[in-house]
Amino acid sequence: MAKPITKACFHVSNPNDIPYVFENAFKIASEGRPGPVLIDIPMDVQRAQIEDDLLNIDSLELSKIDSNILLELIENIKKAERPLILSGRGIRASKSQELFDDFISKTKVPVITTLLGLDTIKYDNSRRVGFIGSYGNRWANIAFGECDLLIVLGSRLDIRQTGADAKFIENRKIYHIDCEKGEVNNRVKGCKAIIADLKSFFYEFKNWQLINLLDLKMNG
Incomplete structure (x- = not known):
């Protein structure tokens, strides 16, 4: 239901994927034309303990114009x-x-x-x-x-x-x-x-x- 009105949708089933999903979601939401990204985190995943290592996702490269x-x-x-x-x-x-x-x-x-x-x-x-x-x-x-x-x-x-x-x-x-x-x-x-x-x-x-x-x- 959310895909047609968002730039991307994520369903988190593995707690260890949360850092990557959030980093990637912010990148997608802010690059190009800004827009919403949905992150669905079930309650059992929300209660899990995870490592707090931050990821470094490459920033958007500037486009080359003719x-x-x-x-x-x-x-x-x-x-x-x-x-x-x-x-x-x-x-x-x-x-x-x-x-x-x-x-x-x-x-x-x-x-x-x-x-x-x-x-x-x-x-x-x-x-x-x-x-x-x-x-x-x-x-x-x-x-x-x-x-x-x-x-x-x-x-x-x-x-x-x-x-x-x-x-x-x-x-x-x-x-x-x-x-x-x-x-x-x-x-x-x-x-x-x-x-x-x-x-x-x-x-x-x-x-x-x-x-x-x-x-x-x-x-x-």
Whole structure:
């Protein structure tokens, strides 16, 4: 019953498996898109005595992103007349706030947020436009509808943000960065997909942006 609504389920029958199960469950729950993990521990197992040795489970490695799509994104940011960043809850969930702040500072692209992403950019930040959706700011929704380049970070582009219009993709390029492949090109089709956790994206983008700037200086 729990499998369809959790990231993983564990039934502990051997008391000595408890340390491994808990370590593994926390890793699964927190990596990628955070979500619930169920651990079922019968009463007889709960009463058993076990060793308290801690396990060292390898941390999640950062994803490797195709350099071509990052270079393409950098070029499109330079060419865009009305670029926008859409930031959602995924910024905080991935613990990428400082990297996101640096990304905004370097790209100088205006930011709209989802309702759950309100705290991803300070209210007095000059790059902040507002938040979008059914309960959002009118001016932010207008900017959202008229942008020619959209960079989606930590949001899944649900129907309350985009509306039911299937033509949302028209007249704009959308780069959708998400750790779950199933969330990209799900409702809104035609997005440039970057399947990676946000930390990987920010690190890789920063590296290629620095290389690109170095090339420009050498060519100039």
